[in-house]
Amino acid sequence: MKTIEIKPDIFWVGAIDWAVRDFHGYVTPNGTTYNNYLIMDEQITLLDTVKHDFSYVSINNIKHLTDPSKISNLVVNHIEPDHASSIDKIMALAPDATIYITEKGKKGLDRHFDTSKWKFRIVKTGDTLNTGKYTLLFIETPMLHWPDSMMTYVREAKLLISQDAFGQHLATTARFDDEFIECASRSELDDAVVDYYANILMPFGELIKTKIGEIQKLGIKIDMIAPDHGIIWRREPGSIIQKYLDLANGQAALRITIIYDTMWHSTELMTLFIMQGIKDEGVDCKVLKLRATPMSVAIKEFWKSRGCLIGSPTLNNILFPSAAEFLTHLRGLRPKKRIMGAFGSCGWGGGAIKEAYEEFKRIKLETFEPGLQIIYKPSVEDNKNCYEFGRAFATKIKEYHATFK
Numbered sequence: 001m002k003t004i005e006i007k008p009d010i011f012w013v014g015a016i017d018w019a020v021r022d023f024h025g026y027v028t029p030n031g032t033t034y035n036n037y038l039i040m041d042e043q044i045t046l047l048d049t050v051k052h053d054f055s056y057v058s059i060n061n062i063k064h065l066t067d068p069s070k071i072s073n074l075v076v077n078h079i080e081p082d083h084a085s086s087i088d089k090i091m092a093l094a095p096d097a098t099i100y101i102t103e104k105g106k107k108g109l110d111r112h113f114d115t116s117k118w119k120f121r122i123v124k125t126g127d128t129l130n131t132g133k134y135t136l137l138f139i140e141t142p143m144l145h146w147p148d149s150m151m152t153y154v155r156e157a158k159l160l161i162s163q164d165a166f167g168q169h170l171a172t173t174a175r176f177d178d179e180f181i182e183c184a185s186r187s188e189l190d191d192a193v194v195d196y197y198a199n200i201l202m203p204f205g206e207l208i209k210t211k212i213g214e215i216q217k218l219g220i221k222i223d224m225i226a227p228d229h230g231i232i233w234r235r236e237p238g239s240i241i242q243k244y245l246d247l248a249n250g251q252a253a254l255r256i257t258i259i260y261d262t263m264w265h266s267t268e269l270m271t272l273f274i275m276q277g278i279k280d281e282g283v284d285c286k287v288l289k290l291r292a293t294p295m296s297v298a299i300k301e302f303w304k305s306r307g308c309l310i311g312s313p314t315l316n317n318i319l320f321p322s323a324a325e326f327l328t329h330l331r332g333l334r335p336k337k338r339i340m341g342a343f344g345s346c347g348w349g350g351g352a353i354k355e356a357y358e359e360f361k362r363i364k365l366e367t368f369e370p371g372l373q374i375i376y377k378p379s380v381e382d383n384k385n386c387y388e389f390g391r392a393f394a395t396k397i398k399e400y401h402a403t404f405k
């Protein structure tokens, strides 16, 4: 593959994974990339490696530029295997290289490899590495999104190697934002950013704001952000920083996502009238059936909307399993600034709606109450109630959304 010079003597030497569709349970219909970067300076320095399946691709890219044994330094910004599982291959080729890594990164690496023969320099925020004409400044970003995570800023190039942050799961021939927008579209790129944020970074919104604030206080100038997945931000690096701040502040559209499942179509029939009520109240509505929708897509669509309704039949006095799974997944992501409601059909007894609201409270999201439960199949009267439930929920969402202006 062709290496790409992203700044003078700084090269993308990564790999494009066109085929991956399941990234530890997160669906990646558009594949992804594992980006790593080689600085061809007096001290040749590699920033990150790639997923082990693609080590030969990245090593081949490096070989187009230099003999890998000449690598003096390996910066490990993050030890998750999609970036760190080729380290042993690199160290076999460059055994004298020094690994620059955070303290927690070193501890984690010791659990993955026999590191006893490797040289390390443990770094923290503010530490630097001079490679010749370039100075690398290390910035720890613990819990964004692992304890070991850090970013590396190449001062003279005004380049921030941002690791997972600002990434997207997109396999594409485009390496830069402007190239991608030209060959695909801005909205496809925005969707990939939100998808990635919702499924990976949603729990860390407050940390993201704090860390961006700290980076801004360092007074560093950034004219390119190079993440370890997807395209590199060179046209408007400030726009992706602002986008992250907006997402961390709970940015959402005036929209409602209905996420439902159904046993004998009764809860499904309810969605039709609820959706119509929402639409007639002037609010956009997206409807997703859980059994037909990957979990990570449901999470993304949840996050895009200011309000969410969960439709679940009652099964054995509790939530339908797919709805319970979605809510458990959502709880781990610690969403904020959304309003939840629930509806569904039951044969007798009920229980799903009650359990849904208990789960909303565990997630600490605001709720629209009471939920709506019907018995067996919706009657004509039930249809009217569903319609009015949709209208009332949409009215509440409009009022709530207006408080964010």
Ligand code: FEO
Residues within 6 Å of the ligand: 078, 080, 082, 083, 145, 146, 164, 228, 229
């Ligand atoms: Fe792309 Fe946290 O790994």
